[in-house]
Amino acid sequence: MTASIGKHSVVEIHYTLKNPEGEVMDSSAGGDPLMYLHGTQGLIPGLEKELDGKKVGDSFQAVIPPELAYGETDPALIHTIDKAMFRGVDKIEPGMVFTAQGEQGQQHIRVQSVDGDQVTIDGNHEMAGKTLHFDVEVLSVRDATAEEIDHGHVHAHGDHHDH
Numbered sequence: 001m002t003a004s005i006g007k008h009s010v011v012e013i014h015y016t017l018k019n020p021e022g023e024v025m026d027s028s029a030g031g032d033p034l035m036y037l038h039g040t041q042g043l044i045p046g047l048e049k050e051l052d053g054k055k056v057g058d059s060f061q062a063v064i065p066p067e068l069a070y071g072e073t074d075p076a077l078i079h080t081i082d083k084a085m086f087r088g089v090d091k092i093e094p095g096m097v098f099t100a101q102g103e104q105g106q107q108h109i110r111v112q113s114v115d116g117d118q119v120t121i122d123g124n125h126e127m128a129g130k131t132l133h134f135d136v137e138v139l140s141v142r143d144a145t146a147e148e149i150d151h152g153h154v155h156a157h158g159d160h161h162d163h
């Protein structure tokens with residue numbers, strides 16, 4: 001049993017994610033901690049890198065640049081389309097999010113701006129192009145079971161499931 005985080009550790013963390021403006025974007029505080037299998041790209045690469053070698057009880061802050069988080073904003077995912085494409089939606093406003101079936105499964109499309117009948121939509125991840133600020137606390141670290149390594153994910157609370 002190793003006490004520091006390495007490949008195939010099962011790790012539980014509490015985290016708070018803030019954008020560069022300091023607004024909280026996401027947090028596990030007050031809820032269940034996040035549990036993941038280290039070294040299997042379960043987290044954004046920059047955060048896994050920061051967690052590497054950390055121990056139970058460690059608390060730290062991490063600043064993750066876009067290239068180690070959700071990537072840079074891809075201009076190819078920003079399009080201007082006709083309002084008529086949004087059938088059945090009465091009012092299109094900036095900030096609205098729609099779900100579309102894309103080449104890589106479900107994709108979230110955000111309305112960036114509306115100019116008359118022209119709607120500019122952005123299919124980038126909400127956090128693309130952003131530097132992320134994390135507050136992290138390591139709650140538990142254990143070695144993954146052979147089965148978890150085989151499946152590539154954590155079996156929480158000893159549950160077994162078929163797949």
Ligand code: ZN
Nearest residue numbers: 151153155161
């Ligand atoms: Zn499984």
